[in-house]
Amino acid sequence: MLTFGIVGLPMVGKTTVFNLVTGTAARTAKVFSTGRPQAAVGVARVYDPRLDFLARLYHPRRTVYAQIQCRDVPGLVRGAAQGEGLGNQFLAGIREVDLLVHVLRVFSNPEVPHVDGSINPLRDIETVHLELLLADMELAEKRIARIKGGKKVTKEAARELPVLEKCLSALENEVPLHQLDWPKEERAVLANYNFFTQKPLLLVVNTDEKQFREKNYTFKAELERLADARGWPRIEICGQLEMEISMLDPGEREMFLADLGVKELGSVRLVRAAYAQLGLISFFTVGDDEVRAWTIRRGVSARSAAGKVHSDMERGFIRAEVVKFADLLALGSLAKVKEKGLARLEGKDYVVEDGDIINFRFNV
Numbered sequence: 001m002l003t004f005g006i007v008g009l010p011m012v013g014k015t016t017v018f019n020l021v022t023g024t025a026a027r028t029a030k031v032f033s034t035g036r037p038q039a040a041v042g043v044a045r046v047y048d049p050r051l052d053f054l055a056r057l058y059h060p061r062r063t064v065y066a067q068i069q070c071r072d073v074p075g076l077v078r079g080a081a082q083g084e085g086l087g088n089q090f091l092a093g094i095r096e097v098d099l100l101v102h103v104l105r106v107f108s109n110p111e112v113p114h115v116d117g118s119i120n121p122l123r124d125i126e127t128v129h130l131e132l133l134l135a136d137m138e139l140a141e142k143r144i145a146r147i148k149g150g151k152k153v154t155k156e157a158a159r160e161l162p163v164l165e166k167c168l169s170a171l172e173n174e175v176p177l178h179q180l181d182w183p184k185e186e187r188a189v190l191a192n193y194n195f196f197t198q199k200p201l202l203l204v205v206n207t208d209e210k211q212f213r214e215k216n217y218t219f220k221a222e223l224e225r226l227a228d229a230r231g232w233p234r235i236e237i238c239g240q241l242e243m244e245i246s247m248l249d250p251g252e253r254e255m256f257l258a259d260l261g262v263k264e265l266g267s268v269r270l271v272r273a274a275y276a277q278l279g280l281i282s283f284f285t286v287g288d289d290e291v292r293a294w295t296i297r298r299g300v301s302a303r304s305a306a307g308k309v310h311s312d313m314e315r316g317f318i319r320a321e322v323v324k325f326a327d328l329l330a331l332g333s334l335a336k337v338k339e340k341g342l343a344r345l346e347g348k349d350y351v352v353e354d355g356d357i358i359n360f361r362f363n364v
Contacts, residue, residue, distance in 0.1 A: 010075030
């Protein structure tokens with residue numbers, strides 16, 4: 001299961017966001033501590049209104065949403081790359097994640113002081129960005145020195161060296177690795193290193209209720225320009241308000257959202273955005289017993305998708321009967337979709353699209 005890591009400075013609302021997306025209750029803090037952190041890992045459900053429609057249509061015994069894993073890591077401070085604060089734990093905590101979700105604080109609260117004494121999301125972005133750059137530089141420098149200092153350079157090391165030198169040159173110029181063009185052969189080398197700045201990143205702007213209602217806060221225009229320039233999607237969320245809403249009954253929750261002028265919680269949009277940033281899509285299987293969303297990477301073939309459901313389906317794959325969700329939504333029943341000739345039989349090399357409803361034919 002792919003994982004996104006929630007990162008940022010201390011006291012910005014990371015654990016609140018983690019609790020919202022995973023439905024757990026990890027303890028939050030009001031004072032920054034350099035004590036040993038409590039690591040937290042959970043699973044985030046990818047809410048999908050298409051799945052709700054299918055559940056209403058088929059009335060299954062159970063409905064299963066797609067899921068991705070979420071990791072909450074210690075807050076980062078300046079000097080983390082050199083081990084300051086909880087630096088080593090922070091960096092270790094995000095080394096293996098597939099996506100970074102950077103929580104930025106724009107709300108003021110005298111009871112929860114900002115670690116740097118003032119609210120400035122642009123400064124906070126650069127703090128985290130610089131620490132990740134420095135950590136990547138250190139990793140590249142150490143590996144380059146090890147290769148050059150060895151008695152014999154293996155073929156594998158010879159392939160790595162120019163790629164690592166390309167990395168180091170970019171990092172020294174403060175260019176994150178995800179902004180560079182990487183041929184397939186070089187990407188294969190990079191896969192062994194898990195460089196931080198090669199990971200995709202999603203910004204989450206944590207506001208107070210007034211800022212959320214007014215859709216405005218200090219530094220908003222500057223933050224939007226920076227995010228657009230660097231290709232970072234962003235989600236605005238009021239963590240404290242959403243925690244309160246999450247404790248309400250469903251009916252009260254809908255009324256509260258209507259009062260805010262939004263259709264769904266920011267945490268719901270966050271998980272969906274993370275899912276998309278990870279290059280993931282969903283296809284559906286339907287029936288009286290179960291309606292389920294299955295997670296695959298974009299570009300996967302029908303035969304490989306069948307293997308997600310069961311290995312026998314991939315091994316004995318014959319055909320995939322495919323219905324587009326939009327067609328089923330418009331016509332209201334599978335029978336009508338078939339009457340219109342819109343249900344197609346696809347072979348093993350068919351590339352599954354997001355929202356496909358698939359019945360796999362197989363024989364083993």
